[in-house]
Amino acid sequence: MKERLSMTGEKAYEQLCKKYGEITTLRNVSWGLHWDQDVMMPTMGLKNRARQLEMLSGLEHEMLVVDEIGDLLSICEDEWGEQIGSLGGEAKVVNVREIRREYDLARKLPGDLVKAQTSASSLARGAWGEAKKDRDFKGFSGHLEKLLGILREKADCLSEGKVVAEKWDALADLYEPGCQAREVEAVFRPLRERLVDLVGRIAEKGYEPKDVVNGVEVGFDAQMSFVRKIAEKIGFDFEGGRLDTSAHPFCSGYGYGDVRMTTHVTGDRLGGTLSSVMHESGHGMYTQGALEKHAGMPMGNYVSLGIHESQSRMWENQVGRSETFWKWCAGEMRHEFGELYEGLNARQAYEGMNGVKRSLIRTRADEVTYNLHVMVRFELEVAMMRGDLEVADLPGAWDEKYKDYLGLDVPDVGVGCLQDIHWSLGAIGYFPTYTLGNLYSAQFYEAAKRALGDIEGGFEQGEFVGLLGWLQTNIHEQGMRYRAGDLCEEVTGEKLGADALMRHLEAKFGDIYGL
Amino acid sequence: MKERLSMTGEKAYEQLCKKYGEITTLRNVSWGLHWDQDVMMPTMGLKNRARQLEMLSGLEHEMLVVDEIGDLLSICEDEWGEQIGSLGGEAKVVNVREIRREYDLARKLPGDLVKAQTSASSLARGAWGEAKKDRDFKGFSGHLEKLLGILREKADCLSEGKVVAEKWDALADLYEPGCQAREVEAVFRPLRERLVDLVGRIAEKGYEPKDVVNGVEVGFDAQMSFVRKIAEKIGFDFEGGRLDTSAHPFCSGYGYGDVRMTTHVTGDRLGGTLSSVMHESGHGMYTQGALEKHAGMPMGNYVSLGIHESQSRMWENQVGRSETFWKWCAGEMRHEFGELYEGLNARQAYEGMNGVKRSLIRTRADEVTYNLHVMVRFELEVAMMRGDLEVADLPGAWDEKYKDYLGLDVPDVGVGCLQDIHWSLGAIGYFPTYTLGNLYSAQFYEAAKRALGDIEGGFEQGEFVGLLGWLQTNIHEQGMRYRAGDLCEEVTGEKLGADALMRHLEAKFGDIYGL
Incomplete structure (x- = not known):
């Protein structure tokens, strides 16, 4: 430790990169093994593969949370001072900032809590599959309640020593660093109103373009x-x-x-x-x-x-x-x-x-209605995390929103609130990233066209x-x-908003449906 | 350590299995990644993959050579005493014996020597490829000399504290535990004479069966x-x-x-x-x-x-x-x-x-001549390890043996002593395992027929x-x-010898060629 404290920032940074590089090397192997499992692995290999993945993720975690990483980070931070906290900046500053973020998150989570989530979501995933098949929410609701309890505790651990407006934010931060429910709501609400209106205008036209690309047996x-x-x-x-x-x-x-x-x-x-x-x-x-x-x-x-x-x-x-x-x-x-x-x-x-x-199913939805499916999930998971919605009331609330936003009656939970696997995995804060992706995409695309001129030609x-x-x-x-929001401002000159996506959708579907 | 020494054998064995299981888990991942590299990986992934494999093998080595493994082994050995040294026996005894073997081998090799071999064979492999292409032995001979020097040193390290008749044995032991050049020679020599004779009788017949299975474009x-x-x-x-x-x-x-x-x-x-x-x-x-x-x-x-x-x-x-x-x-x-x-x-x-x-090329040889190709390599590598053959004289010695055993003139080193990659990788002691496999195979097959009756029907x-x-x-x-030789005796009732293989070859080729 003494030796380390007398290190220069450059030397500490070099060692930090080496250590962190090893961690990502193991992480990449795990990602690859996941690919292999879904694409190549014979069925009998499952148990063996699970052991490999568990071991690699254990090693990766152990290598990340050691004091040495913290010491090396501190030396770099002491030397580069205020630059570290700011966004943008040169590579080494970004790397130190982000390794610090990861290190702190990993150190904040008690091993017991990680195991509790793994075990609860493993059970919940199985129960979700059964409940979806049986179209019976009761078989899943207990598991979801338990999982939400663990996730609330996790959110508290993750927010320790930080200012976090609400628990949902601490969880969403794992998928979308810095993401806040209030800010997402501020973008999604007007978007939702404009989408519901657009979908209504399209439906009124009664035009159904024929799907000429699909339906041909190509092999x-x-x-x-x-x-x-x-x-x-x-x-x-x-x-x-x-x-x-x-x-x-x-x-x-x-x-x-x-x-x-x-x-x-x-x-x-x-x-x-x-x-x-x-x-x-x-x-x-x-x-x-x-x-x-x-x-x-x-x-x-x-x-x-x-x-x-x-x-x-x-x-x-x-x-x-x-x-x-x-x-x-x-x-x-x-x-x-x-x-x-x-x-x-x-x-x-x-x-x-x-x-x-x-339609009722998110994964089969078109470009316009897709975002409404996402918003239903986002609104409901935020409400559950805030304690505004009991798990038992989830199916009713789901069906109500599908009626409100999409005008559809949900016949059962199998095609309703049990259709997606995400919540059973404990992935709260994940759904909105789909629609955020659509929003960023539209805004980036407009910026690209401004910069490049006629790319569509x-x-x-x-x-x-x-x-x-x-x-x-x-x-x-x-x-x-950059963080997502800052990158958006940096690249497009504007904060994230609903306008670019709506301009894109209005133009395209206005043209197709003659609105 | 104190706590460990007061452990029971059962408890120590349990911990040993856990630790060793983790080591083989990593080893299996490495084997899998090698498969992926040769079968699936896109070309640009090479550098990244090399980093992964290097890291995994480093981790695996680190996990094996820790004192803790030695301590756990000692407790088991103290408790189970003489059983451990003997072959056969129950699973736990076999596991302790073999983990001890691996542990001792790994601890005996200095890290510097491992690195020296890796680096020398990496260079030798490249030089081998060039020299083979250019049909110029001089481009490779220096590399082979250097590699043999390192391998002699390695053999000395590996034999430390053991009675090993000669250096070659210590190296072959890594592929064929317990294998000894003298014993292999005792089996190979009569086999060689009988094979040379059989090949001669076949050639005299002048009969060339038509290859009707190949030559058809199947796709x-x-x-x-x-x-x-x-x-x-x-x-x-x-x-x-x-x-x-x-x-x-x-x-x-x-x-x-x-x-x-x-x-x-x-x-x-x-x-x-x-x-x-x-x-x-x-x-x-x-x-x-x-x-x-x-x-x-x-x-x-x-x-x-x-x-x-x-x-x-x-x-x-x-x-x-x-x-x-x-x-x-x-x-x-x-x-x-x-x-x-x-x-x-x-x-x-x-x-x-x-x-x-x-023919001149081992990998394209038939079932009879194949073993002669192997013996040439075995005899030459043993001679080099013994110091009876200088690297500079390898091509000449090679050509002479091809003339003696196969009656062929070798036009150049590309189809002569540079045809195989093995020596450039430092794999001394590997070649004879091919012919040992043929010998064991024939002997096992006869035993199976004795036990099962008419399997060929x-x-x-x-x-x-x-x-x-x-x-x-x-x-x-x-x-x-069991060790290979003991397994052979256990299963077939006889020590390894040339008879079974020769009976098989004489019967089959006698029939085909009308000998």
């Missing part, structure tokens, strides 16, 4: 081959990543130069596969956009789940569901698939990929490098330099 | 689908394993229930693919045959590389190149591939899969479960209970 191999080409074309680097299949699409990886994304293929749903691959490619390109010199450090990491989602949504929606994209993509499909898509018309494909319909020719380059410079290469 | 997907069926049929469990492709076939895995094997497919070489899959399935079934209760412990591990190879060779050669197997397999191929193999005749296929021809019907069950009981489930 597995042909779909995979086509979507790989599209992913490569928009900029996903297959020298540094793979695309495979899994039950649910996701994007993960083993670390620098090794992104693993997946999709799920149904033989006659090429449009669905394509959207999911555009989405996951967005995540993947964000990861690939980090600079090698920052690999394993916070400066080579992502800002928040909301910002990650902004990248996936931009390629899925702003690009992949735009008319200009389809002017190019329809031609690619005619060329690739011959008679299967012989008469495919770009306008029809574009409209077909953009059908809006009120390029899309028509299958050129996407301009947009990707702008994202790399302004977002990917910035790592964790 | 990748059809080959993979067919060989997967065959692997499953002989007993490889796909619920606990996978088959993929890589540049060179191998068998590895992530641990219990998760075997990963690979093959290499050339569109018109179905026979080659099939043989390699039979071979790797043999390795894979050995791994799958370990008992779950011993997972992660020596009792759930394999005896030696020679014994591992005996399992792969048995399925590749004794089974997969037998006439009875082809009576079944030819029918399967006619059924699977329709007109591509319409007139496939079992006898012709069997003969075609068993062509014997003197079953092969004709595509029934292999009898042989596999016998291997499981007698070999796979025994883990590391």
